[in-house]
Amino acid sequence: MVVKAKGAALTEAEILSALEGRLARFKQPKRVFFVDDLPRNAMGKVQKNVLRDTYAKTFSKNVA
Numbered sequence: 340m341v342v343k344a345k346g347a348a349l350t351e352a353e354i355l356s357a358l359e360g361r362l363a364r365f366k367q368p369k370r371v372f373f374v375d376d377l378p379r380n381a382m383g384k385v386q387k388n389v390l391r392d393t394y395a396k397t398f399s400k401n402v403a
Contacts, residue, residue, distance in 0.1 A: 340390060341372065
């Protein structure tokens with residue numbers, strides 16, 4: 340998940356290419372999603388379970 344700064348012109352390809360030299364291949368994200376803001380609880384912590392539920396079907400394999 341990436342929250343863009345106002346007026347930033349980033350693309351998924353730019354972010355992935357920037358990470359290539361910095362992270363091992365197995366640690367690099369498969370996809371980058373742009374969101375307006377991250378879901379937070381009352382304490383201000385990011386609700387990762389909400390993000391997992393929202394994007395769960397993105398990488399799930401359909402077993403038929």
